[in-house]
Amino acid sequence: MSEQRDLLYSEEEEALRAAVRDLLTDHCAPADVITRTESDAPHDLALWKSLAESMGLAGLLVPETHGGQGATHREAAVVLEELGRAVAPVPYLTSAVVATEALLACGDEELLGRLASGRTIGVLAVGLHRAPGADFPAVRLEGGALHGELTGIADAAAADVLLVPADDGGLYAVSADAATVTPQTSLDLTRPLATVALDGAACRRIGAAEPAVRQALRSAAGLLASEQLGVADWALTETVRYLKERRQFNRQVGGFQALKHRLAQLWLEVVNLRAAARAAADALASGRDTDVSVAVAQAYAAPVAVHAAEEALQLHAGIGMTWEHPIHLYLKRAKADSLAYGTAGAHRTALAALVDLQAP
């Protein structure tokens, strides 16, 4: 089951990475991301348009017959690595992965096509912290309309369509215009949360909620590891660069063994995370050994990304504590990601059942 896993990047995947990185280098500078987080519009919809519409990346997971690219989770993972490396404020994970997977499970071709084109942003109305196997709240279905409130919905402020679980076990599509979306003050400024209030909102049933949410959250958890890899890789690379430049005691600070060992340890963790994230992406793409691979990747990824961002802050010292340096964006993303789609502990618990290491 666990054998014959392709853990490398193909030439096409490296070309995709280069194209996404070029775009982000030109249009997602850290200073601009910081400025944007202080505005009323934290999402960069111009960048989204370039990624989703011009490059066609919103439809990677959607078959060509439904207007997508017919690619796999391996390619989506590479995109997420680069978006993580740039802490890009775009709803890629939430719309192009989570909502898209839910629609794939339901088989809703019309909405799938719209999400794949990138012209419609879809968001699954399940709290960001929910693990793949966990319970999730549903709103009340009454007289063909939805009533209730859901909290912690990532990127809801940017959504055109919300996919909402209801108490009849169905998943419903609701136009964002029919809901009241109120931004929450979020730890992660680049992936903001919102509450969604529905007061007799018109809706359309698209399928059963349980299998759709499960599939969506599992892909999210597996691919989130690639975003966390991007975050960790940025933190390591920037810190190494800084410690080669920074001089104290008439030496490059990076020459002190106490710091070299910490960076070498971090490098080891990033190397391991890359293997775990690739394994999860490949397992999602092939459908083999998926549950274990996703749980392993997510149990490993969160502590590494947080550790990398925390080390980056500490080793940049004073400058790392400032608002103007982008480290705080990465720390906030890494810490929020450690709760997203299940904590490392939740994934270890899931793993215990999967590999027969039962609790006492």
Place this chain on the structure above:
Amino acid sequence: MTDADDLRRRTAELLAAHPPAATDRLEFLRARFDAGLAWVHYPEGLGGLGAPRSLQAVVDAELEAAGAPDNDPRRIGIGLGMAAPTILRYGTEEQKRRFLRPLWTGEEVWCQLFSEPGAGSDLAALGTRAVREGDDWVVDGQKVWTSSAHLARWAILIARTDPGVPKHAGITYFLCDMTDPGVEVRPLRQITGEAEFNEVFLTGVRIPDTRRLGEVGDGWRVAQTTLNNERVAIGGMRLPREGGMIGPVSATWRERPDLRTHDLHQRLLTLWVEAEVARLTGERLRQQLVAGQPGPEGAGMKLAFARLNQAISGLEVELRGEEGLSYDDWTMRRPELVDFTGRDAGYRYLRSKGNSIEGGTSEVLLNIVAERVLGLPAEPRTDKDVAWKDLAR
């Protein structure tokens, strides 16, 4: 160019000419070497066919399926993993022909005379002297941590041939006959109770100049080949899921519900994840090598292996509760190979403490990663331009 089909054909021919069931083990191994199927990436006539290294797996799979004897690479690991690649790269034709075949078949066991009481992590500081006398070198000194010295027929040896130059420059590499007069091997008993290692005393040992490997004074460079291969050999084993030390402790957990506690459960799951991720990293490294894109990940494999072994075996002692307070056997054994799974948890715990010391300490390896992979500045060197004889000791 030799391809997979060609190797399958050659393997079938070997098996037809020497049916494993009817052939003496040693005879089969010699025939396999002579057929070029020992290590297919070595040159023809030296156990190989000059084929891509990745194709060895094709041969191994066919031979294993046919029930052919293997050459027990654990017992002869130092010869295979360290002496052989160094001899292949730096040896004369005469040396390659003399040594590689009995090394591969296991007829001659090798050991490594590198470390000394005063030269561990700072290996280049070694003080064993080799002085030229006619066609011979006369060697005097003491080596330590020598696995298999009591079994070995031959040793790879580094010794100082010029104390008047800085330490890295005055070293020469030799192939030492362990049966020669003046070679004395004494067991070195360790914390596990056994004597897996030895001290080796060299007193007026005469090594002919024909047993020198590489140029006089170039021994440090030659030794780098040995040391790099040592780290690959230690960290680079291919494992199935739960293939390492996590296997026995997971099995104990499953079989003994009475031992389970919540605290140990959390630690076990964390280590299970880390072991699986380390395995995936090793797999990724192998895929890179096969694809011709070697990455620096190998530098980290031994570090991960050491840390995991120590953490997992420590957990297992605790998991065993009352049994964790006993130990299987303190008698001074002289094992032929280190057995990480055959003995009990207490042994594994104690033996794994060596994993972060042998073959380069974890601290030295972290420096190597920091400097060679991340490009961070090297430690200031106070001994770089000082003759070895003038160094403080």
